Structure formats: structure tokens, C-alpha cells
Amino acid sequence: MLANLSANPDDKRTLVVVFLRGGADGLTLVVPTEDDHYYKARPRLALGKKDTIKLDEKFGLNPNLAPLEAAWKDGDLAIIHAAGCEDTTRSHFEAQDLMEHGGFVAGGWLGRFLRARGPARSPLSAVALSPTMPEVLSGAPSAAAFQRIEEFSIGKKSAPNFPAELRRLYEKETGALRDAAKNTFAAIGRIEAIDTKAAPENGATYEEKDGFHQGLRQVAQLIRADVGLDAASVDLNGWDTHFTQNLVIDDNIKSLGSGLASFRRDMGARMATTTVVVMSEFGRRLGENSSLGTDHGRGGVMFAMGGGVRGGKMLGTWNGLTREMLEDPGDLPVWNNYRDILAPILTRHGANAEAMGKIFPDYALKPLEV
């Protein structure tokens, strides 16, 4: 089969994976406002119920995530608490490794997902907004780490006639190589047509100096340019809040909330075929520590937005924070395995049952209704 931009022109589906590196405190992002154990364990860090945005009878959204309230009310945002992986070492490296690989297997789950779909349909089938390739994309048929869209164009500066002369030679070819070049030039044309300075659509705004925002902005530009983007990985770092958590976490939460909301507004109707998944390697301990921070825990929170998610409600299992429910030494357990959350999303993005066996081998999936 040809890797062909036009092979499936109707396939406009893109999966955007946002990884919150450092272990994001799920209990601060999505607060169990009716649970006394939360308030007892966090006398200085807890958020009062009245300060949060009510999600349902048990949970309130962090006020800095207020821009996401509209998506929640529209049923376009699903939240899964007590989510995470099996790792019990509480090591950043071990847990990220496991969560990106999708088990004790080689390659990343996103890479295997793309590989299972066959040859890359575009040189931009998968991108990572980072200086290096994240493990989650390891094994993808084509994956490019970049920081600025301009990196994709071919050098007109040093050799202005280079693209035209190259195109001329490929047009004299026959067969697959000619078609592959034609598709590649089409992709380059679409990338070069992107006005990277243009204002986002629908009145959306991204922070100029916020790397996460600029990453999402460029993903939106690539999606709208129809360059054949199947998957994108964007990181938001700095969640390792052992010390004076509230001083450092608020800006990160603001960046997350306003970034995701801007992206959704910017994408507009394209959000129907675009899913954003937000995950972190683990959540943090229920009890605050003596330096106004929290230490590495187990269960965190995951978000899924767009792409037809069954949102507007809290999904998965929640058993409360009573002492006997916690996992030693006092952590919110992982009641909802991240693979059970990802599986229905990957299915909507084209993975069939056979592919799913390769994406998450050695794991009996119990998919949530995400």
C-alpha cells in the first residue's frame, strides 16, 4: 500500500497526548469536595468546596481550570479520577517508562498504535513538540520531534531552486517513488502555506511565552492544514511539587486549563475528530508533607476531551478516601488503569481488536465508557 496523503482523505482523526511530567496532584486538579478525609489530610493545602467549580455531587474542579467548564457542560470533557499504572516504585522514571511503553513491552503504546495502522500516510503522521522523541512514540513508522513548524520546510534560503529542480526529477520517475514524492511535496506545500503568525480561529488566544500553549497552537495549525497528522505528543513539565506546592502548581494548572480550552475553541468543529488525552505518571500522596508540599503517590487524574468522548461526568471507579481504601503509605490507589481509559479512544481512532492486542499486550482490557 502506498503511503499516501490522499489514501484516506476523509480520515481527519488526530490523537493529542498531553503528558504532565513530574506526577501531577490529581487531588488538587479535581478536588473531592465532599470527603472529610481530604480536608483532614491537607489542613493547609486543601481547596475549599466554595472555591472549586462543582462537577458533580462528589467533585469540584480547581478554579484555575475554569476555562474547561464550558467543555464539561457541553459533555465534551470526561474526567477519570484514581487513574494510573501498575508501578508501585513511585519513581518518575519507572512510572513514566511503564506508562509510555504501555506495559513491560518494547516501544511506546502510541508508536505501536501507529505501526498497527500500517505504513505512515504522511511524513507528519506523528509529531512530538519536544527537543527529543518521547518514549510513547517509540516504534512509530514515522515520528518527528520538533519545536517550530518552520523546521519542516525545505531550505529555500540556501538553494532557492532546489525544491523545483527536485520536483522535476521526481516527476520523471514512474511508479511508487513518483507518487511518494508527489505526496511529500503536497505535504510541504500545506506546511509552507501555514501562516504560523496568523491569529487562532474563533477568538481563541494562546499565551505567547507559554511553551505548552505554543505547542498546542502548532498542533492546531498542523491539524487544520490537513498534513495527515495521526498523533501528536505535547509535554507540560513541572508537576513535582514536594515543596510549597501552591506556589508552583497554580501557574501550571492555569497553563493547562487555558491551553486546553484555547485549543478546543481554536479547533472548533474539528474537535469532533480530535481527541486530547491528559495523563501523568502518578498522582501524589493524600497527606501533605511538612514543607507544604505533597510526595509521590499512586492514583492521579486523567482527562479526555473531544473526539466524541462521553463527557460531562466523572467516569470509572471511585471508592472514597477512607483509611482502609488507601494504599500504603496513604495514597489514593489506582482504581482505573490508564489502558482501560485509552483503549476506547484508540478504538475510535482506528485500532481494531487485533491491533489492540499488539498495543496493550499481556493485559486483559476492561475498557471504560470513555
Place this chain on the structure above:
Amino acid sequence: MKPVSRREFLLTGAAAVAFSAVIFRSAQGMLKDGQQYFGRGLARPVDGKLPPPASGELDPVAHTLNRLTFGPTPGEYGRVAKMGVAAFIEEQLAPETIENGLCNRVTARFCDLWYEPLMEQYDEDEETLTPILRQLTTLRAIYSNQQLFEVMCEFWSDHFNIDPGKGDCRWSKVGDDRDVVRKHALGNFRDMLRASALSPAMLWYLDGHANEKRKPEDKANENYARELMELHTLGVHGGYSQQDVMEVARCLTGWTLRSKRKGGGMFANAKGRSKGKLFNELGEVYFRPEAHDGDAKTVLGQAIPAGLGAGDIERVIDIVATHASTARFLATKLCRRFIADEPAESAVAAVAQKFTESKGDIKATLRALFATPEFLSSAGEKMKRPFHYIVSALRVTNAQTNGDKPVLQFLEKMGQAPFRYPTPDGYPLEASAWHATLLWRWKFALALSNNQIGGTSIERAKLQRQLGGDTALMATLLNRRASADEADAFLKSGDGLALLLASPGFQRC
């Protein structure tokens, strides 16, 4: 100490080679190391005449160089034209006779780690070995004069693919590369298969280490048994059944290794016990009779009597290595690598026949392949895979390179970094898998031509001067005389070197 022969240097004699590497390092000193790190001082010496190809088509010399090597260096065409294709093939089939000083010097600084016993490699930090393996493999492909040997190492690395990202493999893949792939790449297939079956990295990668039967209700782990037949020997339509998979898995119960890394939520075999020893060394492979299914089995119609214990594996390897489907499966893959994505039946049959006749002798099998009319008539019809493309561009421009991250990042963009393929089937051989990589090839061509790749440099003007002008440069790059269109584009593009490296003619092989 007796002198170390090249063959020993290449294939065995770990301690001796490590020792010679130390001597070499101290002799060369820190300055050289520094130069190597920055990719300087590593140019292939170019002297004498470098006659490029004169034909407008890929002639048999150019064709042989395109297929048996990762691309010719300047002057290589003239050398092979002079000695003749047949002699070149024989030379390449005897790598131990080939002078390889430059490659040995370039890779010397990795030798200490490379030849360490497995147990010591297990002591390395978990992020240490895999990047070195990737860099070393890239450097060998670029600098080695034992080109066919390197090409076959790549072939077998795909055939017996292990992604070092899985568990213990981050420590044991280097040993697998050394003791399975490179040791047997031009040797005997049965020997290589046996080495692979009990390679610590393979035992981990395909879960063989956890394949055991202690209680009557224990079910064998079929992972390795299935891939052994599906991917390593008979092929998916090779005539084995699910029953055969289960029987092979039973035969292999009991083999394990002392591992370092937890897997599946537990520490498997954190402390091993065998042959009266209390503890095994990390990475040591051993057989546990108490975890072996000792009853009789039947594999592919052949009876394996009860009670052979550790002898079961020898019977299994014999049965699958000599199966007629294995000869055909390997012949098809070799023909796909060296002749065409869809090789003609006549070529596959000839190669399979030689494989069987020679009892899996890889050199004899390759010699038969290169002698088929289908091989000779397939010039220019294949597309280079990304690794081949990048290495051939670096070779033909006589680049100095440290083969480090900036080069690797281009390979990652094209999806073919060494040892990064996640599943056991290895990187695809067919061109269709790689069509979406053209953009990155073009960007690589531009970056190389303009010396914008960190740790890599070319001396464009010098190369052009040594070759004797544009016409010779173009013919050297393309391995044939440039067409009128190519010559025209070369001049008009503003960057002729990049243009030809990006052109369709340089993607083909």
C-alpha cells in the same frame, strides 16, 4: 601475548581485544578521543585516482556495490572494477581477510564496554548501553570495509529483532549483538538459531525466561515458541499448527536467566540456583529440571521422547532449522533484501536449495543468491531503507562523523533508528513502508551538504577537486553517469550535491 588476528579481533577473543583496545587508547591519547568526539580526524584517506563509473546505467560493478554494501565510498567503484565482481564478492564473504584499521580506530573507544562480560554490562547504568550500541552500529556501517558483513548484521538484527527497551534487554542486547548476530552473521544458520534461543536478551524479550511447568496445571508460555516458528524459521504459512506451538513451548520450559529487572509486577528469578551453585551471575542462562515438562512431545510430526530434559532444545532447533519451510522462508527474505520486494520464484527456489544443500551455510547461500540471473537483472529496482540511505550518503561524501545523536535523530524521524523497532518482526524490508520518509531524506541531504549536522562534516570542495570536477562528482554520487536531466538539475538547483543526494537516483539501489 600472541598477536591478535583480524578474525579474532572481529569475532571473538573478548579479553584480548579489550586489552588491545586499551593499548590503542593510551597510544592515541586524549587528543584523539577529543577529535573523535567532534567528528574530526576520521576522514577516509583519499589518494590516487578515483575513477567514477562511466556507464549511463548501473553496471554490474555499481549494482553489486549498491546491494552488497551500504553504498560505495569515492574510489570504491574503480577498485572493484579492477578486481572484478566475482573477486569482490569473495572478498566480502571473507571479512576476516579485509583490512579494517580505520573502522577499528573509530570504534575503539567503545571497545571497553562492548567486550565486557555480560555480568559487568549488567552493572552499567540502564541508560548507558543502548545509545552506545546504536552509535557503534551506525559507525561500523559507515566506516567498515567489511561491508557485506555489516549488511548481514543488519539483516539478522531485523530477523531476530530485540528492542532493548524491554526490561532486561537494555543490559543484554549488546551481548546478543556480539554473541548471536555478529558471531554468526556469515556462519551457519543452525548455530545462530541455537545461540539466539538461549541468548539472555531473547529469553527476556520473548518471555522464555518465564516459561515453566512445575505443577500439572501449569501452562507453558508460548511467546517464544510461536515467534521461533513464525518469524525465525518456518514463516507464518510454513505448515506448523497451534499444537506445534504448544509442543515447542513445552520443550523449552525450564530455561531461564538470572535477571535484574522486574517484569509483570514481580522480580523474576532475582536469585537463581543451578548446578550446585548458590547464585548465578546476572544474565547467566541456566536450566531448571524442576521447571521443565519432562513428558514426551511431538513437534512437526517428529517424536521427542520423555526425559531428554535440557536436550529437548537441541531436538527442537534441529527440527525447525532443517525444515523445508525454513529454507524457503529465509531464501525469500534474503531475496527480498538483495533482489526485489517481490522476488521471482526461480530465485527463491535456487537460494532455498543451496540453503538446504549446505545445511544452512550462510556464505554458500549468499554466493548462490548473487549468482542468480534475477540478482543481476534487478539493478536500481529497490529503494534504500532510511538507514541504508543515511549511511550511503555519509560514505559517498567521505564524511567525518561521530555517528552520534544528530545523525540518530534523522533516523528517528524516518522511523529506522537502530534497535528501536518494538515488535519481534523487525523493520520491514519492503519499500512501501518507507515512502513517507522522503521529506526527511531531502532535509538530511541539505543538512549534510551544508555541514549542519552536529558531529558530522564533509569537505565538499576537496572532494570535488579530488574527483576531478562536477561530472566525476555526479557519477560518484549516482554510481553511474548522470542523465541530462540530473546534470541540468545539479547546476540549476543551487546545491548540486544536496540535490543528487535527495534525487530519486540516490534513493534507488
